[in-house]
Amino acid sequence: MVINGCESVAEHPKVDAYKFEKPAHFPEPTYTFRNNQVNEKGFKLGKRLFNDPFLSRDGSISCSSCHVQSHAFADIMLHPFSFGVEDREGKRNAPPLFNLAFQKEFFWDGGVTHLDFTPILAFESEIEMDLSFEEVVARINRSADYQTLFKDAFGIEEVTGPYVLHALSQFMLMMVSADSKYDRYIKGDPKALTSLELDGLQLFRQHCESCHQEPLFTDLNYRNNGAQRSITDLGRETVTERMQDRAKFKVPSLRNIEVTSPYMHNARFETLQQVLDHYSDGVTEQLTIDPKVFADGKPVIALTSEEKEKIIAFLKTLTDPGFLSNPIFFNNND
Template structure:
């Protein structure tokens, strides 16, 4: 059968009028990295997008990720508590109590490992664990997937964020990780003190804050940084206020919780735990991996004269042999004044981090 040229032209014209399939084009998310912070490493397989962050924020507050629809990530990492938990141990589904204190979520984009024992190497890997954990959300990922797929809004949001209606744990973890990486805390009095002490230029608003720093706060800063003072800087320093390693900080002479040692099987790791950031420490009580200290005063007293010696005691705790750094009452007061400069009220009141539901 021969086709007339005119008929062929009509076919070509109709074909040309057909709409091209819509291409998945997420909007790149531009992180506002503070000038005194290092660059944040972003995984190549999980680039930051506006759509991914929005989805992750919604999922962070989603109680349907728990077996009985009562617990979300935010349940144990509440904004009003510095994205931490004020209970000694977090309570999971059906009242199940965990065995470690929930770590505060802050500046996670710079963390090199996760959980107190470092068993997760990436933020995405860490996010995968609480949902099926019987002591936490206790929901199998396949069931979580079904719940989300039955929600038309979530299907739409996953298409916008990842170009697919297929929902699985990998995409959920990627979205929440994107949201958590936006949660940057860098607007405290300490940030101004840090920049000034390191000869970094202050903005006009930062200079105004600098002028409010008290003599006691500067004295506490010097004490914190001094080997012959509080000797805190070995484990807590820089813009992030932490060192990326594990430490046995002299809580016990023997260990009911092996910490990192339970992961590695190496006895030299027994009783060591991830060193946390001190940012927003005013609002993240109780303290330590087991939440044994309810106040900052108790923490300071521990490092002052309650250090216990064990085979894996951190060698950086140079005054462990005498029970601690032996601060007097005035020095303790000065150190506490400095620790309170790390509070960033704008961090946990930021509407971009609040519940969107």
């Protein structure tokens, strides 16, 4: 439709910024959207909950205390391990949050199998928010403001636990990161990557992709990559109770890796150079060491300094500036 030589506004319907959209080059989501479709009111309610320190025992921290947007919703270098009430320090690095709709298990050890239930562990952890989920719901019910917001979002008169979790999931589900330089290259822009970055992509596919599979840049499996010099954290074994899972941790996505230092579950490395040096020279024999990184008495991934430089250049193309600065995630309590 054209009016006076100009296209009508009707030709360009408004994009719903609060509707989950699967990137075309991504796999199908695993999240059960049929039970919890994202909408603007639910998303904004989830954002408020995510940023509310009132939901910790002493009112000192919120989910966003350890999951900072500018760091891909990971923690900052100041806190290599997750921290909680009374400045209690955890034993693992808080992982980034994005592309959660495509994951089947959560946390470094995969101890939760549905996104809706992940906040409960943070609420009830003695080294994080240290508040029973029952009390979280009770506090919300004592707030007239929250009661109004939940009624508007879900049409309920009394707030119950499942609706609290659904609201938080709606906020986290929208954390989709899929518009990096790499993504533009994959979608058909041959000039999106430089020759150095393209060389890095080829080296990455040769040496790294068996564990960090495109497009999510993780195979969602659990592996022991030798990040612990001596094993003090049993990792996946704490969930499965199988010795063969000792010291295995979920393979993290490498998207936005440029801004999520420190690296590994134990925050052992501060730079990408140190990570690649570990794989080239630092992996040692352990009972459950992954054969993709150590076999026949030596590290598997042999890289020259030049090759490491190229891989790092490529890894930086996985940074998604639009995601890191998307204003819909800002903590403005709207």
